[in-house]
Amino acid sequence: xxxxxxxxxxxxxxxxxxxxxxxxxxxxxxxxxxxxxxxxxxxxxxxxxxxxxxxxxxxxxxxxxxxxxxxxxxxxxxxxxxxxxxxxxxxxxxxxxxxxxxxxxxxxxxxxxxxxxxxxxxxxxxxxxxxxxxxxxxxxxxxxxxxxxxxxxxxxxxxxxxxxxxxxxxxxxxxxxxxxxxxxxxxxxxxxxxxxxxxxxxxxxxxxxxxxxxxxxxxxxxxxxxxxxxxxxxxxxxxxxxxxxxxxxxxxxxxxxxxxxxxxxxxxxxxxxxxxxxxxxxxxxxxxxxxxxxx
Amino acid sequence: xxxxxxxxxxxxxxxxxxxxxxxxxxxxxxxxxxxxxxxxxxxxxxxxxxxxxxxxxxxxxxxxxxxxxxxxxxxxxxxxxxxxxxxxxxxxxxxxxxxxxxxxxxxxxxxxxxxxxxxxxxxxxxxxxxxxxxxxxxxxxxxxxxxxxxxxxxxxxxxxxxxxxxxxxxxxxxxxxxxxxxxxxxxxxxxxxxxxxxxxxxxxxxxxxxxxxxxxxxxxxxxxxxxxxxxxxxxxxxxxxxxxxxxxxxxxxxxxxxxxxxxxxxxxxxxxxxx
Numbered sequence: 001x002x003x004x005x006x007x008x009x010x011x012x013x014x015x016x017x018x019x020x021x022x023x024x025x026x027x028x029x030x031x032x033x034x035x036x037x038x039x040x041x042x043x044x045x046x047x048x049x050x051x052x053x054x055x056x057x058x059x060x061x062x063x064x065x066x067x068x069x070x071x072x073x074x075x076x077x078x079x080x081x082x083x084x085x086x087x088x089x090x091x092x093x094x095x096x097x098x099x100x101x102x103x104x105x106x107x108x109x110x111x112x113x114x115x116x117x118x119x120x121x122x123x124x125x126x127x128x129x130x131x132x133x134x135x136x137x138x139x140x141x142x143x144x145x146x147x148x149x150x151x152x153x154x155x156x157x158x159x160x161x162x163x164x165x166x167x168x169x170x171x172x173x174x175x176x177x178x179x180x181x182x183x184x185x186x187x188x189x190x191x192x193x194x195x196x197x198x199x200x201x202x203x204x205x206x207x208x209x210x211x212x213x214x215x216x217x218x219x220x221x222x223x224x225x226x227x228x229x230x231x232x233x234x235x236x237x238x239x240x241x242x243x244x245x246x247x248x249x250x251x252x253x254x255x256x257x258x259x260x261x262x263x264x265x266x267x268x269x270x271x272x273x274x275x276x277x278x279x280x281x282x283x284x285x286x287x288x289x290x291x292x293x294x295x
Numbered sequence: 296x297x298x299x300x301x302x303x304x305x306x307x308x309x310x311x312x313x314x315x316x317x318x319x320x321x322x323x324x325x326x327x328x329x330x331x332x333x334x335x336x337x338x339x340x341x342x343x344x345x346x347x348x349x350x351x352x353x354x355x356x357x358x359x360x361x362x363x364x365x366x367x368x369x370x371x372x373x374x375x376x377x378x379x380x381x382x383x384x385x386x387x388x389x390x391x392x393x394x395x396x397x398x399x400x401x402x403x404x405x406x407x408x409x410x411x412x413x414x415x416x417x418x419x420x421x422x423x424x425x426x427x428x429x430x431x432x433x434x435x436x437x438x439x440x441x442x443x444x445x446x447x448x449x450x451x452x453x454x455x456x457x458x459x460x461x462x463x464x465x466x467x468x469x470x471x472x473x474x475x476x477x478x479x480x481x482x483x484x485x486x487x488x489x490x491x492x493x494x495x496x497x498x499x500x501x502x503x504x505x506x507x508x509x510x511x512x513x514x515x516x517x518x519x520x521x522x523x524x525x526x527x528x529x530x531x532x533x534x535x536x537x538x539x540x541x542x543x544x545x546x547x548x549x550x551x552x553x554x555x556x557x558x559x560x561x562x563x564x565x566x567x568x569x570x
Contacts, residue, residue: 014396016473016475017392017395017474018392019475020389020392020474020478021388021392021393021401023384023385024386024389024401024445024449025389025401025404028401028404028407028408028445029404031416031438031441032407032416032442033404033407035419035420035423036407036415036416036419038419038422038423039415039416039419042419094313095317098314098317099314101307102311107556107557109318110556110557111552111556112321112322113318113321114552114553114556114559115321115322115325115549115552115553116325118499118549119325119503119545119549120502120520120544120548121503121505122503122505122544123523123544123545125523126526126527126537126538126540127324127325127327127538127541128324130328130534130537130538131324136342138344141342141343141344170321170324202306227409227410230412231411231413231414233412233413233414233505233506234505234506237505237509238505238524252414255412255414256506259414259417259418260417260421260510265421268414269418269419272412272414272418273415276411276415279410279411279412280410
């Protein structure tokens with residue numbers, strides 16, 4: 001084959017490759033890239049009650065700084081994020097260790113373990129709404145059996161965030177566990193054998209050897225969960241819509257309500273762009289952490 | 296020696312106990328939901344809660360009688376199948392091109408939807424779709440849900456395409472096959488199981504997705520998930536019907552997920568973890 005013919009086929013190949021990714025790229029630009037740019041523009045607009053829009057400069061952002069609901073929403077978002085993440089990582093690692101030592105895991109058991117995070121979060125919300133009902137729910141009955149005082153759960157301004165964190169952790173702890181289990185299974189068995197020969201206790205082995213080797217996997221699980229936790233929506237919207245009062249009004253819920261209940265699209269855009277910046281910031285921070293614990 | 300064997304047995308027993316506790320905690324709420332859906336109406340709200348009862352289908356009958364459950368289900372099916380098909384149509388060629396050329400930005404671009412809050416897209420979509428009168432249309436719902444399915448298809452298929460030896464393609468190229476032909480005739484049959492997994496995951500996540508249909512659907516196109524509010528409204532006194540609705544909505548994703556449970560976790564992490 002001559003040189004010109006070779007470059008000709010190469011050029012044709014490049015063109016064909018571009019044509020193959022074109023539909024996905026065009027779709028993503030049309031449905032994501034362009035709308036996000038449009039949101040940036042909307043963030044500089046103000047919408048009157050009649051739906052008329054006009055340029056407002058940075059008014060939405062200066063409003064955000066002095067908006068009590070924004071800071072409250074940020075606090076709720078971070079509280080829910082930290083609480084859920086800690087619960088899911090701690091119990092996820094525990095569950096992974098239990099599953100790892102069970103050796104043989106039949107498919108049916110695996111299916112049962114994935115069932116919480118494969119069901120729609122909305123269904124999880126409906127289900128827990130009934131279980132956690134303050135007067136007739138099964139949860140309070142079980143508390144009573146153990147002589148514990150009943151709780152108002154989702155109806156309590158103080159307990160609503162821990163309760164939502166508990167529901168989300170019920171859903172996603174098995175997911176974290178299966179990721180960590182994958183990490184455990186890929187560790188070289190030789191490190192355990194060496195520790196055993198040295199006479200290290202199981203706890204010491206875990207603390208000094210297993211945990212440090214698992215850290216990159218755990219951080220990966222943390223990244224995947226953080227992205228969902230910082231934009232928490234479904235379970236709260238189906239159970240409390242941000243209530244009681246504003247006790248579970250996370251930034252995502254607040255932004256949604258500003259946009260689609262009060263139709264203040266401009267201010268909602270400013271809120272959502274801020275939340276997006278927070279999510280990307282958290283991912284970047286975790287990525288650095290993953291680099292630091294890599295081995 | 297017997298001491299060590301004893302400790303060993305003790306540890307194994309302790310592990311089994313923990314496994315059972317975890318299993319009960321994970322399964323109990325779902326089992327409770329399904330049980331409640333079969334309880335006679337007076338027993339659903341019985342206090343103390345009852346475990347033994349004579350099962351009935353009344354709640355399911357009540358559900359289909361008092362709500363347009365079946366037409367919501369049909370809407371869910373249309374939106375989910377449509378967006379899964381669109382995700383596969385756009386995602387398969389894109390994943391192949393990314394795997395072949397190692398130019399990964401098209402794949403990374405689609406990941407933005409996995410990270411940004413959905414409301415960020417929903418606000419401009421709402422304004423845009425309203426201008427062209429598409430709010431409430433199946434097209435708007437399918438397009439919005441394809442934003443969920445496309446990254447799933449691309450990222451689940453990437454490792455599958457990467458796993459095909461290059462020599463297979465090079466041989467086909469020497470024979471004068473065009474790239475498109477290589478994809479459809481040679482590569483695709485080799486990654487058929489990957490395509491199945493990606494289709495099922497895309498289906499599950501599109502089916503489960505709440506936010507977009509909440510705003511972009513109307514009374515005629517409302518999906519099951521977006522209609523959940525209606526069931527809660529109905530169910531304030533009718534827990535049985537509410538739990539019947541919850542059980543039916545959760546059934547398709549749970550059955551499908553059980554089929555692919557082995558490949559599910561590596562697929563869900565979008566390539567971040569090889570499980």
